[in-house]
Amino acid sequence: MRTTLIAGNWKMNGSLKSVIELVESIVAGEVKNAQLAIFPPAVYLMKVGGMLDGSEIALGAQNVCDQASGAYTGEIAASMLKECGCQYVIVGHSERRALYQESDKLVAGRFAMAQNTGIMPVLCVGETLQERESGDTKAVVSRQLDAVIDSQGIEAIAHCVIAYEPVWAIGTGKVATPEQAQVVHQYLRDKLAALNAEVAEQVQILYGGSMNSSNAGELLSQPDIDGGLIGGASLKAADFISIGQSV
Ligand code: PEP
Numbered sequence: 001m002r003t004t005l006i007a008g009n010w011k012m013n014g015s016l017k018s019v020i021e022l023v024e025s026i027v028a029g030e031v032k033n034a035q036l037a038i039f040p041p042a043v044y045l046m047k048v049g050g051m052l053d054g055s056e057i058a059l060g061a062q063n064v065c066d067q068a069s070g071a072y073t074g075e076i077a078a079s080m081l082k083e084c085g086c087q088y089v090i091v092g093h094s095e096r097r098a099l100y101q102e103s104d105k106l107v108a109g110r111f112a113m114a115q116n117t118g119i120m121p122v123l124c125v126g127e128t129l130q131e132r133e134s135g136d137t138k139a140v141v142s143r144q145l146d147a148v149i150d151s152q153g154i155e156a157i158a159h160c161v162i163a164y165e166p167v168w169a170i171g172t173g174k175v176a177t178p179e180q181a182q183v184v185h186q187y188l189r190d191k192l193a194a195l196n197a198e199v200a201e202q203v204q205i206l207y208g209g210s211m212n213s214s215n216a217g218e219l220l221s222q223p224d225i226d227g228g229l230i231g232g233a234s235l236k237a238a239d240f241i242s243i244g245q246s247v
Helices: 016-028 042-052 078-083 094-099 104-116 129-133 137-152 154-159 178-193 197-202 216-220 237-245
Strands: 005-009 035-039 058-061 088-091 120-125 161-164 204-208 227-230
Touching (some): 016 035, 137 178, 227 237
Parallel strands (some): 005 227, 058 088
């Protein structure tokens, strides 16, 4: 039986003051049926990690370097994230793929480094509007997932989270219908099942893209949606907690 994960990607938002307030409010909230995880900007990880001590809320980072250490200015090593208390790290977010030209190969390298360091990668896949309209949704998510399977093997998928995030739904207020999302989630699970049924049954597949407290309940009731990766709505504690309570 898969548990539900509600993950808040704060992106490059907030200040030290607002981050502290947000963490305090989230920690004070009551969510019984889902695991919560928050992904603050990297400079606040150490602080937030300390604030989460003793709580059930997990900490995650928004990216990780594909190299262990060395001359990679601006990058952050998986070992450093581990020291901050990170249990999760997002890899292949569509903003990274589109704005910083991260390739499938680089994303697979980041995934490997996280996993080899004992941090659970949250692998984002998803199609643009143009790709959806051309009927390429399944081919795109398949290619993005295959890049990791080909380099790490299918067993690696048992120790990650997949997030299906249609690019056209991210930060746009245009949410995928529960049926649209379920079709892709089921496709991903069936694809994995053809390689390893146990891995497919076990892996959590989150939906991301304008999920909020009004639409979360219906999305999360779909059989292959095991949680949410939430951007905008995770910046307000009440909304984030309310999504967690809709499970
Ligand atoms: C995201 O960036 O992962 C995301 C899902 O953002 P939003 O919820 O704001 O669409």
